Amino acid sequence: MTVLDSLRRRHVPDTAEVDSAAVVVDGLTKRFGRGPLILDDISLRVAPGEFLCILGASGCGKSTLLNLIAGLEQPTAGRVAVPGHKPSLMFQEPALYPWLTAAENIGLALKLRGVDKGERKDQIERLLSLVRLDGAGAKRPHELSGGMRQRVALARALAQDSQVLLMDEPFAALDAITRDVLHDELTRIREEVGATVLFVTHNVREAVRLGDRVVLLSSRPGRVANTFAVGIPQPRRIESPEVAALSVEITEHLRTEIRRHAQAPTR
Amino acid sequence: MTTATDGNRELEAGLDALELGPIEARRAWWRRALSGGLPPIVAMLALLGIWQLIVSTQHPVNLPTPSEVGNEFQAQWDLGRIQQAVGNSLYHGILGFLISAAVATPLGVLLARVSLLRRSFRPLVTGLQSLPSVVWVPAGILWFGLSARTLFFVVLMGAIPSIVNGTISGIDQVPPLYLRVGHVLGARGLTLARHVLLPAALPGYLGGLKQGWAFSWRSLMAAELIASSGSLGLGQIIEDARNISSFPGVIVGILAILVVGIAVDLVFFSPLERRVLKRRGLLTA
Numbered sequence: 001m002t003v004l005d006s007l008r009r010r011h012v013p014d015t016a017e018v019d020s021a022a023v024v025v026d027g028l029t030k031r032f033g034r035g036p037l038i039l040d041d042i043s044l045r046v047a048p049g050e051f052l053c054i055l056g057a058s059g060c061g062k063s064t065l066l067n068l069i070a071g072l073e074q075p076t077a078g079r080v081a082v083p084g085h086k087p088s089l090m091f092q093e094p095a096l097y098p099w100l101t102a103a104e105n106i107g108l109a110l111k112l113r114g115v116d117k118g119e120r121k122d123q124i125e126r127l128l129s130l131v132r133l134d135g136a137g138a139k140r141p142h143e144l145s146g147g148m149r150q151r152v153a154l155a156r157a158l159a160q161d162s163q164v165l166l167m168d169e170p171f172a173a174l175d176a177i178t179r180d181v182l183h184d185e186l187t188r189i190r191e192e193v194g195a196t197v198l199f200v201t202h203n204v205r206e207a208v209r210l211g212d213r214v215v216l217l218s219s220r221p222g223r224v225a226n227t228f229a230v231g232i233p234q235p236r237r238i239e240s241p242e243v244a245a246l247s248v249e250i251t252e253h254l255r256t257e258i259r260r261h262a263q264a265p266t267r
Numbered sequence: 268m269t270t271a272t273d274g275n276r277e278l279e280a281g282l283d284a285l286e287l288g289p290i291e292a293r294r295a296w297w298r299r300a301l302s303g304g305l306p307p308i309v310a311m312l313a314l315l316g317i318w319q320l321i322v323s324t325q326h327p328v329n330l331p332t333p334s335e336v337g338n339e340f341q342a343q344w345d346l347g348r349i350q351q352a353v354g355n356s357l358y359h360g361i362l363g364f365l366i367s368a369a370v371a372t373p374l375g376v377l378l379a380r381v382s383l384l385r386r387s388f389r390p391l392v393t394g395l396q397s398l399p400s401v402v403w404v405p406a407g408i409l410w411f412g413l414s415a416r417t418l419f420f421v422v423l424m425g426a427i428p429s430i431v432n433g434t435i436s437g438i439d440q441v442p443p444l445y446l447r448v449g450h451v452l453g454a455r456g457l458t459l460a461r462h463v464l465l466p467a468a469l470p471g472y473l474g475g476l477k478q479g480w481a482f483s484w485r486s487l488m489a490a491e492l493i494a495s496s497g498s499l500g501l502g503q504i505i506e507d508a509r510n511i512s513s514f515p516g517v518i519v520g521i522l523a524i525l526v527v528g529i530a531v532d533l534v535f536f537s538p539l540e541r542r543v544l545k546r547r548g549l550l551t552a
Contacts, residue, residue, distance in 0.1 A: 142548020145286030
């Protein structure tokens with residue numbers, strides 16, 4: 001490979017490279033109007049089936065990054081490529097529609113994807129069973145617990161049948177026990193459906209518990225500060241010494257990133 | 268591994284059961300009817316008692332006794348005037364309300380979603396809503412004469428701004444997250460409106476419709492009082508009684524208007540609103 005080739009490779013990934021990745025983020029920069037820079041030159045490649053956790057303190061633009069990948073926002077510079085289906089997105093709030101039952105919420109996602117009415121019923125059953133809510137399909141969101149709602153939201157996201165699942169702090173509002181259980185569930189379901197997951201969180205242990213790789217973002221503007229490979233085999237326990245050891249290391253880096261802002265004048 | 272998964276399944280089932288709590292037994296229907304129906308009935312009887320008391324103390328107030336009003340009602344009922352007036356007024360009121368809803372709903376959606384239209388017309392709509400609809404009666408008479416069209420005109424001018432405003436605030440109250448989820452699920456434009464925006468706006472919209480009915484009914488009564496259109500209405504019963512200085516007759520008219528207004532709410536709007544709110548978990552008990 002010549003020098004010129006390698007340079008070109010850096011800026012214009014060839015099609016083979018794009019096709020082999022589930023998500024490509026290249027030099028992504030975002031500012032809203034004339035406001036401050038939110039994201040600065042972020043580049044990420046997520047392999048198919050990879051579980052990537054994006055970690056950062058407040059103001060690192062984690063949510064903006066997911067919105068850009070989901071196509072809800074347009075980048076100021078750089079580009080995002082998600083080959084295949086549109087990615088699905090899950091939020092911190094389940095955001096289920098309260099006028100629909102759990103099954104109908106999942107059914108709406110199928111309907112909007114163009115699944116036939118006859119086939120929808122089977123798929124709803126299958127998805128409810130996948131998130132272990134068999135028999136709860138007729139319940140309305142307000143009749144479900146927080147953890148159950150988030151599982152319905154996960155089933156709805158999976159109903160979009162996209163290969164890429166974007167998750168924006170989906171378990172942040174849940175109690176610790178429920179969160180632990182949902183970590184196990186997410187690990188299991190991800191293996192079953194083989195999806196690529198981009199998971200945004202500010203919880204270091206959660207990132208190490210779940211991710212194959214953890215990307216640490218700096219704040220204001222968001223930049224990739226560090227990347228950590230998590231070599232711990234699944235299933236992991238969040239309280240295991242391996243998870244704790246790596247969490248300590250990443251937390252140190254995160255704290256260093258946050259401390260840098262103590263010197264910077266606040267606006 | 269299998270046991271771990273099974274253990275997890277049980278753990279999850281346990282968590283779900285604990286979070287949901289025990290199912291509370293429903294109270295017997297007669298208890299619910301009693302606790303719901305008794306307080307207003309007692310309040311009514313108390314008011315009747317106070318009325319009787321005022322009259323029987325020979326207070327120098329020109330007020331008929333409850334029994335005089337009852338007799339007058341009986342007399343009018345036997346003549347068939349009450350039934351006819353209630354029928355005509357309800358017909359004009361409900362038809363006028365339905366036309367208003369049909370006109371105001373798309374207008375409201377348009378004003379809620381198109382920023383320029385909203386900034387241009389919202390102040391006017393709010394102004395019209397606070398305008399007493401009786402001011403439209405003279406204009407209606409000049410345009411349409413003493414006819415049913417005048418009644419409809421006044422009802423429409425009274426109800427449309429109120430329903431437009433209700434629709435706008437219903438749509439404004441839709442959490443933006445619902446729309447973002449709709450976007451992520453692939454809904455755009457009319458599909459988004461049909462599956463997300465309109466169902467989400469329904470509780471606020473129903474509130475607007477309810478208020479719209481109240482405005483329709485009041486506007487109609489104002490119009491009937493002034494512009495007797497040939498078909499006997501409740502407003503005209505009051506006006507006729509005033510012309511022959513029959514105080515009991517005036518009170519019969521007022522009470523009939525009140526009762527019909529309450530009845531429409533109790534029979535139609537309240538159950539509908541309760542149903543919608545209850546399904547969404549916005550109503551406890």
